[in-house]
Amino acid sequence: MSKAPHHGRGHWPRQLVATAPVLPILIVFVIVLVDLICGSGMTSVPLLAVGPALAATTNGPRGVLCVGLLAAALGATLGVRDGGEDRELAVVLAALMAVTLASVLASSLRGRRERVLAAVRSVAEAAQHALLQPVPATVGPFQVAVRYSAAAAEARIGGDLYALVSTPYGVRLIVGDVRGKGLPAVGTAALVLGVFREAAYDEPDLLAVVARIERSLARNLGSDDFVTAVVAGYPRAGQLEVVNCGHAPPLLVRDSVVVPVDPDLPAPPLGLRTLSGESPALQVLPFADGDQLLLYTDGVTEARNHGREFYPLAEGLARHASEEPARTVTALHDELLAHVGGRLHDDAALLLLRIPVAAETPVTGGITSCSPVDAVRHRP
Known part of the structure; x- marks a missing residue:
């Protein structure tokens, strides 16, 4: 007392x-x-x-x-x-x-x-926590790390978006970039995230989730507005589904080798499907113990230094890849800031997934000998 x-x-x-x-x-x-x-x-x-x-x-x-x-x-x-x-x-x-x-x-x-x-x-x-909800270090079978930086001074949110949820159909996630900046971009990001979180729980098919977002944007966006995004899902063990809508290709890390997951059938950004008439394709790739997938926005890859050189994200990921996603993402973010001289001129988001290696599973498994690019299948 x-x-x-x-x-x-x-x-x-x-x-x-x-x-x-x-x-x-x-x-x-x-x-x-x-x-x-x-x-x-x-x-x-x-x-x-x-x-x-x-x-x-x-x-x-x-x-x-x-x-x-x-x-x-x-x-x-x-x-x-x-x-x-x-x-x-x-x-x-x-x-x-x-x-x-x-x-x-x-x-x-x-x-x-x-x-x-x-x-x-x-x-x-409060808006940041409502829109860009904190992602726990472990979601389902994944180790997860996220790093987000808004370019606007004193801002906590911007035009980049991400979400990761555990649903009855497995873990699903989205990383996207809204065209434009400021409050209109924040409003569009809020719309996309709201539709994604609802559709991810309701729709058993990942392409149906993307279609729900597309329909909502078609009703609410202007003719010049759009959103690039990657939507991914993990419906069953060892299998990762990816739908790329005009976004930068994710980077797959396997056996210390970094490979971009490029879509063979490019799809338009969300909000532009009615203009192009093209539909996105579903990519299915093996994703086993020890594999990692980095999703990001163009604020990372288009960041330039004083010599106008872009930040080499794939090389940076190869240097800093580790068994701890949080450490990897922090190292990438710090290196990115050093590359641009301390301040970003565009919103930047990094989201890294990793499946930890089981104690009884040897590191050199059969999956590591498979080429990531050759293993990708497409379903229209």
């Missing part, structure tokens, strides 16, 4: 020190000290306005007012000590108090804007 009060007494002094305008007060005392040493007279008194002006950028109105009153009191003391004229001193002190009041107002407005920004950030975070 005695620990709680002791913790409270120890907490509020630290909080007070953290919120006190230490730097502005220090600057005020430095100006006073210089005046005392150099005897600069009334010329140093106006410099005391730096204190409340600086406090307005870091502290609340009360802190600014305290710094301003302290500066005025010390300025009056210096003026009397240096023998300044009463009228001149009154004008300087009036200007100092005017700066203080203006700084108090600026501090109050800054605090209000910070509270509004905090509310907007909380809404953005």
Whole structure:
């Protein structure tokens, strides 16, 4: 019972020190000290306005007012000590108090804007959790890792989308990229994710899931809008289904070899099927213990460095592939940021699946000798 009060007494002094305008007060005392040493007279008194002006950028109105009153009191003391004229001193002190009041107002407005920004950030975070729901480290038989970065400053969501759900028909997932940026792209991403999550539970066939998304987009998108996406499913052990709708090909990792899963029958992006008349095809490929599949958006592969060179994702995946998807994706994301110089200019998403190797299964199984490209089958 005695620990709680002791913790409270120890907490509020630290909080007070953290919120006190230490730097502005220090600057005020430095100006006073210089005046005392150099005897600069009334010329140093106006410099005391730096204190409340600086406090307005870091502290609340009360802190600014305290710094301003302290500066005025010390300025009056210096003026009397240096023998300044009463009228001149009154004008300087009036200007100092005017700066203080203006700084108090600026501090109050800054605090209000910070509270509004905090509310907007909380809404953005709630939207992120509603749209891009956190993916657990294990879903069904898969180890999973996701890394998403929005290009817009302070943004948590953008035009890229991903979702991974466990359904009665196995684990299903989608990774996509909405044409455009900003709030319209976020709205389209929300529409796609909502339809996918519902259809993934209802439709036994993966192509039917894609068709549901296509119909919804046809009703809601403009003629120039579309979404590139890869929709995948794991209906049974050892078999992965992939439907590619105009998206970048996933990268399959097997025996430390990275192979792109290119569709032999290219399909248009979601929302453009009525214009092209082409339908997507279902690819079925073996996916056994130790295999990995990386899905991503073009914000990764189209990221350029200062020499205008694209980021080599396949080479990076070959370097960083490991038995821990989270470590692999983190290494890829860090290398991507280093490649572009620290800031992405487009939304970027990485989603990595891996089936862990069973303890009783040797690493060199029969499946590893199979060529990933030759093993892909197509069903229109």
